[in-house]
Structure formats: C-alpha cells, structure tokens
Amino acid sequence: MSAEPAIHPAARRLSLPTKLFYGLGSVAFGVKDNGFQTFLLIFYNQVVGLPSATVGFAIMIALVFDAFLDPITGQISDNWRSKWGRRHPFMYAAAAPVAITYLLIWNPPHGWSQGALFVYLIATAVLIRTFITGYEIPSTALSAELTAEYDERTKLLNYRFLFQWIGGLFMYFMAFKVFLRPDAAHKVGQLNPAGYAAYGLAAAGVMLFAILASALGTHRQIPYLRQPPRREVTLGVLAREMFTTLAHGSFLAMLGGTLFFAMAVGLGFSIGLYFQTYFWELSAAQISIFTFSSLTGAALSFVVTPLLSKGLGKKAGALTIIPIAGMCAIGPISLRLAGLLPPNGSPVIFPMLLALGVATVCLGTAGAILMASMIADIVEDSELRTGRRSEGLFFAAAAFINKAVSGIGIFASGMLLAAIHFPQHARPGQVDPQIVRNLGLIYAPVTIALYGLALFCLTRYGITRQRHEETLRELVAKAERVAEGIES
Template identity: 45%
Template sequence: MTATDSAGLPPRPPINFKTKALYGLGASASIIKQRGITTFLLLFYNQVVGLPPAMVSTAIMLALVFDAFVDPLVGQISDNTRSRWGRRHPFMYAAALPVSVAFYLIWNPPIGWEHEALFGYMLVCLLTIRLFDTFFELPSSALLAELTSDYNERTSIIAIRSFCGVAGGLIMQLLVYQVFLKKNPDGTGGLLERSGWEVYSIVGAITIFTIILISSSATHHQIPYLRKAPTRKITIPAMLREVGATLNNRSFVVLAISGMFMNVSLGLKTALELYFNLYFWGLTQGQLAIMTVTGVLASIIGVTLAPIIAGKIGKRYAAITMFFGAVIALLLPIGLRIIGVMPANGTNLLFGILILDFMANGIMAIMTGVMLQSMIADVVEDSEVKTGRRSEGLLFSADNLFKKIVSGVGVGVSGVLLTYVAFPQGAKPGAVDPDLLRNLALIYLPTIGAFYAVAISCLFLYKIDKSVHEENLRILQEGVLDARTTDAQIEAASPAATGPAGDLSPVTPRP
C-alpha cells in the first residue's frame, strides 16, 4: 500500500521524466525574476535611473518583508482550497499575467519624475511582482511533497528543479551581458545604457509568462491524484492554532533558523556581487558572460552529484559539507586579495582563478540548495504524523517567510554599506578609489562569514534521516499515530475547539 492509496486517492501512475522536467522548468520563471531584481535592480535604479542606493535598497527590503508575510497566508489558503483544479493550480495559473506585466513595468520607469515618485513607482511594481510570484512559486513548490513521498526521488526531482532555476536565471543573465546590454567596441551600450533594459524587460516578461503556463499545465493531469483539502469551516483563531501546531516541529525550526541566517548573507552577497565583479575585480562584461556560462555548467554538475552524495551520506551531512565548501570558495578570493596574494586585475591568471573558484562555489551551492529543499519536503510527513494534517503549502511558505524577512535585511545592509563607504554614483570600472573598495571588502567579509557560520551550525540539529522518514511513511500508511501526537492536535479535535458555531471541524490523523 502506498501513502497515496491510504489517503483514499486513486493509484497514481508513474511520474515520467517529461512531467518532472516541465514541473522543474517552473523554477526558471521565479529565478529569472529573482535574479533580475537581486542582481540588476540596485545597479539599474542607482547608476542608470539615478536614485540613491539607500532608497533603492529600502524599496527592495520593504517588498521582501511584504512578501514574507504574504507567503504564509497564500500557503495556508492554498492548503485549504477546494476547486475542480485542486488546491494548487488555480493560484499558479492566476499568477502568469500579473507578474509578467509588473516585471516589464519595473524596468521601464517614467522619465523625469522626482526621486520620491520613482521610489513609489518601483515599490508598487516590486510588491506586485512579489505577490503574484508567490501565487505561482509557493503552490508549485508545495506540489513536490504530493508528487512523490520517496526519500531519494524527492532529491532527484528537486535536483531537476534546481537546475532549471539556476540555468534559466544564468541564461537570462548571459543574454543581458552579451545581447541586450552588450558593450560595443566604440564604447556604446553596456549595463549603464538605459535603452537595452527595455528589450530585456520585454523578453523577460514573455519568458516568465510562458514558463508559468507550461509548467502549470504539465502537472495538471496529476490533479486527480493530489491531496484534497478537508471540508470544514475554519476561523482565523483556529487557523492560527493550526499554524502554530504545524510549525512547532524541531527539524523545521532548525531549518528555518539556518535559512534565516543564510538568506541575510545571500541578500547581501547578491546585491553587491555585481559591484565586486565590476569594480573590485575589474571584470569586463565579456568575462562576466563567460562566468555565467560556467555557472550553467556548475549547475549541471551540482544537480547530477546531489542525489548521489545524499544517497551515500544522507541529506543532512551532505548539506553541511557542501555548504561549508561553498562559503570557503565564496570568501577566499576576496580575503586573498586583501592580504595581497591575488594577481593583478586585468590578468588572465586572475580571471582563471576566479573562474575555477566560481565553478567550485556554484557546484557546492546548488548541491546545498537541493539538499535543503528536499529536507523541507521530508518535514511534511513528520508534521503530518504529529498534527494529522497535510500542510505542504504552509511549511514551504513559512520557510520562505523567515528567509525573505531577513533577506530584505541583507539587501538593506548592502545599501547602507555602499552609502557608508561613499560609493560614487555613475562610477566607471577602474575609476573607483582602491582604498574605498578595500574598506568595502573589509566590512563585507566578517559580516557575511559570521552569518554563514551560524547557518551551517544549525543544520547539525536536523533529525530527519532516511530511517525516520520511512518510519513516518509507515505510520501514515497504517493510519496509526504514535506517542508524538501533539497537544495542539488534541485541542483542535476537542469540543472546545469545534464548538456549536462549527468554527473548526475535528482534525483526525490522515493515513
């Protein structure tokens, strides 16, 4: 008997590679949007449009915080939605047009507006993008735990999804460097040329729209085999009790805390990455394009190795090992430059070292991401054993909530750092004071390193390995709850919780 059968659903046919690949393709839409905002938006609005960096980073931070609080709401509503298209697909289809239009608009702000008006315009576009991207990405991510309960197959599907996301984002970034905003021999064009951003916005918007529809349609035939939302009335207090009971899971808590510290660093890293590449290392756009291609190759290697390594040593230790290696690869070149042992800018030796380091970081980073997403998926059954409810959307959204709140802090800090070191507006690569760049690096390294160290340490407390996961599946298949049933579940099933008003139907363990 399978877990799916025990839930009263028809036997699921095998999920073929085409379905897995097109499901995974959906990650490209979110990563194209995310990479555009995190990599280019600060540079675009600061150096091209002319907004102060602190103002730009503040708008990005506010949008991330907004998104963080929207995520659990969408996740909980998605978990409890009943429709002929199931719990997830109505939201996924609804996201396609609004997020694409908002993506186009954010790269085409009005000319001649005052700073305050441009700030408001950018913020509205960001909030719209974040809201409707959540409508797609959260339900799509939550589908993973429903498509398969197999411990290793989850890792392989996430590997495909991670590759599609990374490859899609890097390919679009490559097009920015080499097509939309290519630096011409006569000095025209480049990242500071405003007209190129319009072409990028059109192609990006159409790509996002198309990918969302294709990916959503690819899993549409799985709707009859997906979990159905329970038929019950639920009030806000009852919903909050359910949220608290679901999130009161040790393994989830340590993953969430790790993710918070990790995403502070990621927000800071991503916002300043282009500044370091252009000004600190003096790379050309052609070299950035080569690094982007290298990133695609690294993602292929990473997603290929991730299921193999996870199968041999387990997801937790694989995540810890790869995470540590990725951080070392990220920080080592900057540290070596500070102590004066890196080759000079503009030399082939320097670029060769950076390429090798970039590939090593990319391979280990994507492997880490695959492991962490698969570990979150394994919390779903662990939580169901404890609460009697399937809460994929809530768990993935809550994980995103904590990450996005602090990621906004990281982006905000990047603007503060640029302001603190008095980074010049309209700066040309090679013309920025080396002492200014050194000061930026000296602040950047210990800050980001400390946050990454905490994130890695938290992973040692995660407790769901393959044996625990298989035991959870056994319990659910047999329809038996063990002694780990929580007080919150008992309370939810009690007359006091349901009451004469019928605000919450009794929650029974779902086999």
C-alpha cells in the first residue's frame, strides 16, 4: 500500500481493524502491570520472604531509573528516520526482550540470601521496565500520529485501555483458576509458590504475541505517519528541546494530575489483594470473580468515555468522574471502619464489593482515557509553539505515569505494610485484628489526599475542544505557507 503523507492528520477517521490492532498491543502492558500491581508484592513478600519495605524500595529504584530512560526514549523515537517510520522499529525490537525479562522476574533463584534476591529483583524490574518502555512509548505515541481529531483520539485510546484491561484481567483470572491453586501444603492459592513460574511463562507468551500482532497490524499505516526532518541532532540539542517542550503549562498540569491519580490507583491495586485476603477474608475463588467485575467496569468505560468527551469535554468529564471513582474505592473500607457493615462472611459483603468494584474500574478507566487523550491534544499545541512534533516525548511522560501505577503503588504499599508491622507468611483470620484495622485506617486518608491533588492539578489544564480545533487550522495554514515559500 502506498499513500502520500498528509500535511496534517486532522481529518483522518480510522477503520475498525486499525483501532483493534492498535489497541491489541496494550495487552502486553496490561499483563505486566496487572502482575506487578496484584502479585509482585505478595509474591516477593509472603512467598519469597523479602520484607515488604524491601520489595517496595526495589521497585522504586527501578521507577527512578524509568524517570531518566522514558524521556530519552521518547526523544530518540521522535527523531528516528527509517523506512518503517519513527515507531515500528522500536515496537518490533522490544517484543522478545519484554517476554524474556517478564519470565525471569517470576523465577528468582532458590537458596539466595535476602541481599542477593533484592539485587535480583532490582535487576529484573529494571530490565522489564526498560524493554516495555521501548515498546510502550512508540506505540502510545501512534495515537497522536494516526489522527488529530478531538473525539477520534478518545475513541482510539478507548481501545488501548480496553485491551489493556482485557490482557491484565485475563492473566489475573488464569492465575487464580489455573496456576495459583491451593494444595495440601498451601491452603491459600495466592501463597502457593509452585504456580508463579507457570504463570510467568504463560504471561510472557501472551505479551510476545500481543506486541508482534499490534506492530504487524498497524504496519500498513506507516505511509500516513510523519517523518522527522533531516537534521544534525546532538545531545545538547536534544536536551534543550526536551526542556523547552516539557515546560508546556498544560503538560505540566497533566503530568501532576496523572501522577497523583496513578499513585492513588496504583496503591489501591498493589494493596488490594491484601485487603481481599486479610481485611475482607475472601477465598481465592471469590477473588477470581473480581476479574469479571473489573472487565465489566472496563467494558462500561468503553461506552461512557466517548459520551463524556463529546458531551462535557475531556477536562470537565475527568473532573466529574474521578472524585466519584475515589469515593467508590474507599467507600466500603470506610463503612467497615465506622462499624456500619456486617462481619466478614455476611451475604451482603461480597456483592457490595463487586458492585463498587465495577463502578471504580469504570469511572477510573474513563478518567485515565480522558487524561491520555488530553496529553495527545498537547502535541499540536506544542507544535504550533515550537515547530516540532514531540509525540514520543509527551507520551514518554504518559508511559512513565502508567508504570508509576505499579511502581509507586508497590513502594507505597510496602511502606504502609511496614508502618503497621504487617507480619510475613500471614494466614487469613490469624492476623491481629488491630493490624488489619490499621491497614484501612492508613489507606483511606492517603487515598483521599492523592485524589484531591490529582483534581487540583487537572484544573490547571487549558486546552479545550475549541482551542484544539483552532490550533489545527493554524497548523494547516502554516504548512501551506511553508509549501508556497512564504514562510520558512
């Protein structure tokens, strides 16, 4: 297929296969992030035997490494010239390393000291994050290249987030139903060490397939994508351009908003299995059913998000639903702490948790999609100011934030568990009730604070539908003047 690249991708409407293949790639990130959020802390703490604070610190070290790697990867991708464009070479190259390193993190060596296992966890976490960066940043940046239409971007990112949920929840369900099964020595399936290696192998295979399928499925779009101009690029030039680009006011607002929102979501996911296992004392079979409630919530967000974007606009939509999502997340815990719920095992508890879980996932996912689409809209605003398209650089920040969901969440969870002296190798129903209560007492106010900070930052974002459309018109007019030799 051949096509002349358009002056600007503003008018492009995307076919359903393009959206599906684009979204499919996020299965890999969904599998990785769900595994980090739900299993990594409890695996290395309760199964391998590392202190929770040590596990959190190891993941935080990897996250700090990401803070430097992500923008560099974005800049390199933005300036890459090849017959396969700026993004696809990185997407293809990342597939096998992502799968291999994810397999390694679930197979720590036996008989190593705690210090050696700590180093192993850091090394494997850094590697998997490095390679997932090599895929995720170029892939996410495609959302701003494939189309610049205000609502079409939201729809495209809708598919990305939906497949991310499907990938993560599929492996979550398989983990509980196939791999993490109770046996004679381990009455609680998620504490059975035998299943984690098999889970890691299956997850690695799913990630490899998703990345390659998405790269191949979107390959035919390469002729429509922008090529960077030929120029000499030095490290000094890249550093100056990175600084001037990232100093964009609306971008800084989004960076803060998405960071605090990711911290809140990441904390909830990372410590969620502790709440389900010890606070609510649910069985492994009951916990596995949350897969369906989360998938239901993600599917509902697929319908809700475009309506919010079209009806309220992205900023107003996010500001409306994010606080509701926060209330759903901490509501049942707050009610239990206030003594307003019946004891564990009551027929009321499990359905209530499922219903609120659906609402939390639906609204939280919709908020995340809207914020990602808002980042995409910054690309043209920045291009008008700087003359450069920096999709990779801006979405490097988005990728970092997405990884912060698990990284900061695990770190914060580890710190919270250490603060309340939560025991290792704990059994449900045998933990001091005051320690379990303290888990809720410290989690709820921290979560409220994070949601509040996210909302404050989002109020500083300044790009509306009208401003975005005006920016597109100005860019087209500028491109026409350049083509006519009127402007350089």
